[in-house]
Amino acid sequence: MKLEHKNISENNFEQCTKCTICTLYCPMVEVNPLYPGPKQSGPDGERYRLKEPMYYDEGLNYCLNCKRCEISCPSGVRIGDIIALAKVRNRKGLPTVRDMLLSSTVSVGSVATRMSGLVNRSLESERFRRGLESMVGIDHRHTLPRYAEESFEEWFRREAAEKQSCYSRRVSYFHGCYANYNDPALGRELVEVLNAVGYGVRLLEGERCCGMVKIANGRKERAMRDAKRNLVAIRRAVAEGDKVVATSSSCTFALRDEYQYLLGLDNEDVKDSITLITRFLFRQWERGNIKFAFREDFRMRVAYHSACHIERLGWAIYSTSLLRLVPGLELEMLPSRCCGMAGTYGFKRENYDYSQAIGRPLFDLIEASGAEVVATDCESCKWNIERSTSKRVMHPLSILAAALDMERTRELNGVMDK
Amino acid sequence: MRYDTLIVGGGLGGLVSGIALARNGQRVAIISAGRSALHFLSGSLELYADGYEAIVKLAESHSDHPYNSVGSEHLERYLGATKEIFERAGVALVGDHRRNHLRLSPTGALRPAWLTMSEYVTFASRGEIEGRRVLVVALEGYLDFYPEFVAAGLERCGAACRVVSVGLDELARLRESATEMRAANISRVLVGPVLERLAHKVRGLIEDEELVLLPAVFGLESSEPFERFRELLGSDVRVVATASASVPGVRMQRLLVEEFTRLGGDYILGDRVTDYRAEEGRIVALRTVKHRDEEFTADNFVLSTGSFFSHGLDSTPEGIFEPLFGLDISAAASREEWTARHILDTQPFQRFGVKVDGHLRPTIDGGEVHNLHVVGAVLAGADPVKEGCGAGVVVATALRAAEEILGHRVTRE
């Protein structure tokens, strides 16, 4: 082995040339002088922490895990991963009730959908939200996402599951908590579009929360348990020849990258089989494996917001390329910046003001744009932009579903109408 | 993913090529591992310290200089068109390639420049400085600006300078941060009422000075804060380059990226091209870290991966190499010959880089690569530090590559 290879550590921190470029792109540094910033929290701090863990700084909790520092670094330092790992390793004490609540997306979601009327009414009431704030510290100014009356899984089992075996090709769908409990329409659209291009859809057996929010809320053990179960389910689907598609860019990022880097799980064997729905569809279309027929009367002016984790995946091009296929759709690219929500981060009382300050320039750009609809692949950006601007926010897949002439698309793909 | 042209490297070279190609109807993607050298821009694009006329003579003295690969028949046209290219992206530049002007370095040295962002102080000649009354304004606690050096530099040319320092509570607060009082952090504070208060304070300090100089700490995203400041001050105010990351350089990068995406280009940041596939002397496809199960295919490819800072060139104790394609390079074989003893001496490694032909095409193990064009700082033959030719080489080669690919001219006559 050559000498220089011995000098490169797993997270690359010694490659840092101290150029400070990362600090220029950190959304938290922009609004919060108390945050030490990516260079200091990442490669600089790591040097000290390796010597002596007492150098761990609670200021690292401000980090949004947006990874915008990382994609900017000219030297390939895994800054965001260094910080996230330091948090996982050094966080002291148990997570608070609030952090447990916010990160228990499955348990909370399954109860909340069952009682969605009551839950939604309560969440709409400012008094209830003030109570929530004083009891657990979820900021009352946040409108919380509504819960659906019926989860996507319930709908799928009742309405769709049976028909899926008619299709000659098949994928498995990792719906994630958001599509399941808050926006089942997105899951239904996924099934509709995939069916129209000749793919049957399966759910993963025993899908758990991807774990992203649990990692962020200091619940590594729980995240690990969920992650391991997900990998079992994914491996089973892949062994049976399926690709696993997801609608959420953050879930996709977690399954592919955070499992590997933050949880230390080996997912190499299935990594290339885990993909975003827009990536899956565009690649199949480019290879001529599927065809689209679009509605002739479809018109929409869309501004695309590239969410932090799709930016980190490097995959925004698949969503925008898919949108560019739609005749009558005018696409404008919003300058790439964080909306401030960062999953559950913006819900917390201590973060609310920073979160809103980070998002403000983006919200202003959105208001000023001529678009009617903002497109984004991330559910937490969707909540946040919808509540902070006057525009409607849609997943690129939902736009595709609205633009497709489903009947002609089915014909083009040789799908029999049932 | 299929494109007409794929560009590796999203700095000045990649962006200028990309903008020219996208403007001419091509489907283009730029893939960039990280941010670029533009983040350290002095505010000026440099062409050649000895002036435009001297470039023509390079054909005799340095036959492998990138300006020779561009060709004198094209060079003048590109240089004449550059200002407009930047203007369309929202970057206002002053200057003329036929006549260098002088810019002021952070240490007060006067350096020849080709085009300079309009907020910076520039002088037509040293003679123009004589007798000028200049107020140099420092910001309390800000350490990347050296007002005494700046004043001394101007005084050597006969100016009369006075150095003052202003403080604002909002700026003092920045010192609490571990990211420190850097130009970028200051620029975020200098908006709205704080900007007005600074203007008010500075106005109160002006006596008989006709020129006011401040560090370049205005407007990370647009030039609007500086324009507002100038308006509020009501006298001739300009900025001077700071040490460390450059606020106007960051803005230039941002505006060029926005122009490229507005023209329909895909800018993929934070992904490294690691591998390629070639057939019969042509590159067919690229592979990257984050799209590893997907090939990027195109008819043409541009390499603008920069020099050592950006890892477009790399070295081990055994040698210097171009890490992506393993292109043939021009570099001294023995390590002793890479560097000169004193840091300010002419450093041989500055001229190391990728060898190309008259069409900016490289070779791999002596074999031609027909559809790859190499542009910018990764090229061999230029010494940007000694010759003062950094951005000139980058812009000229980037436009040449775009024309080679399109087969027609991209600039107006």
Ligand SMILES: Cc1cc2nc3c(=O)[nH]c(=O)nc-3n(C[C@H](O)[C@H](O)[C@H](O)COP(=O)(O)OP(=O)(O)OC[C@H]3O[C@@H](n4cnc5c(N)ncnc54)[C@H](O)[C@@H]3O)c2cc1C
């Ligand atoms: C610190 C510094 C300051 C300078 N200041 C000036 C100045 O003030 N005026 C002037 O005229 N000149 C200046 N120069 C000269 C400078 O080289 C040019 O002006 C110019 O900015 C270089 O542009 P470029 O596109 O060739 O390379 P760069 O700007 O270096 O960009 C190269 C890009 O390629 C990316 N890259 C590298 N390898 C890969 C890969 N395998 N896959 C994907 N992406 C990759 C890098 O991440 C980087 O973003 C300066 C140079 C440096 C290093």
Ligand code: SF4
């Ligand atoms: S951008 Fe990368 S190299 Fe530069 S300071 Fe940050 S971590 Fe270090």
Ligand code: SF4
């Ligand atoms: S991950 Fe985001 S918030 Fe955290 S240091 Fe990097 S840029 Fe800043």
